[in-house]
Amino acid sequence: MSFGTHSYVSDPRNTDVLFNVNGALVPREKAVVNIFDSGFMLGDGVWEGLRVHNGKVAFLDDHMDRLAEGLAALKIDLGISRDALVARIDDTLKTNDMTDHVHIRLMVTRGLRSTPYQDPRVIISPATIVIAAEYKQPDPATAERPLNLQSVATRRGRPDVQDPGLNSHSKINCITACIQGIEAGADEAIMLDPQGFVATCNSTHFFIVRKGEVWTSTGDYCLDGITRARVVDLCRANDIPVFQRNFTLRHCYAADEAFTTGTFAGLAPVGTIDGRQIGDGTRGPMVARLQQLYLALIDTDTK
Structure with missing residues (x-):
């Protein structure tokens, strides 16, 4: 359940959606990250909330620009090109047959750490990239x-x-x-x-x-x-x-x-x-x- 501006209409289709975790499409119940992931351990990452309308992400370029600025500020290497990231978003939508009333949470973290410690020099993996797309219509x-x-x-x-x-x-x-x-x-x-x-x-x-x-x-x-x-x-x-x-x-x-x-x-x-x-x-x-x-x-x- 959600409240205020984030109240939404529950949609049973979300039970079967596939989330994109580092390029792999997996059922939502299996869409997990390692406990050593920087986002889970330290909140070390950036994210974007995206709305899909008419089969397209609204104001996509603006969101990608803001994401790039955040990554640069935190000195996180996305590890793939901007075009490749957009292709992952498109693939996630097409695989789930999503065109309208869709909300995407795009999350990027610094990646896995070798030990629980904030120093980015202990990173041992590429960035973690998660695309969580849901059928999510705002409460009218x-x-x-x-x-x-x-x-x-x-x-x-x-x-x-x-x-x-x-x-x-x-x-x-x-x-x-x-x-x-x-x-x-x-x-x-x-x-x-x-x-x-x-x-x-x-x-x-x-x-x-x-x-x-x-x-x-x-x-x-x-x-x-x-x-x-x-x-x-x-x-x-x-x-x-x-x-x-x-x-x-x-x-x-x-x-x-x-x-x-x-x-x-x-x-x-x-x-x-x-x-x-x-x-x-x-x-x-x-x-x-x-x-x-x-x-x-x-x-x-x-x-």
Whole structure:
């Protein structure tokens, strides 16, 4: 079961899907990694979440660019070419006969270690590459049902501590924030940056709407979100004033609308923040408009 923006429709076909582990297609119950794998042992790796529409991965080049940037930052050698990786993704989809309502978790770790130790010089294998594709349709209610968000104590860190723009397997700060949000009865947590400005949610990006303007954070303390960037571009292309700027929870409480963005669910409306109703507490006209523009963009990208 999943919650909030990651609520999905259960699909019995997932019982029989094949996952791609280092180029081999295996049943999901046999899709395992060694206990000495860097990802399992130390969270040493990067990942991408991909959506499949019309038989194609939406915004694939952007995802591959972000993956390459993460690998370069961690000095992980993928071991195969970008084209070969894309071919593995395509092969996984074709073998499973997947064309729509599919979510892929693409995971790359540094590989196997000879001993439980963080030093990358103990690596004894090529990188581990896992492509886990599932039939996973977002719960249709997510597009209309307002989320309840809670600001939490756990902050997004500075890049000299752990770069918040790195989509690494090490997500413990986001998990901690999520737990704090859950304990407060919320769907998801709002995380602030070190200066106290709104940064992002624990698993999605965050926007507010004020007097016809769309605001999101500067991006200095959040992942370089692909859906987030697409929404900013859509605003600019459709004469909607949009700003990437610093703002506080005070600005959120007085907003007309608020919403989150992410690869899985797209845009989801927000109804309350810290128990305060946002606007009239329902999906507002700006969110509804941007949802339609985003769906049209995905259709165009995957034709």
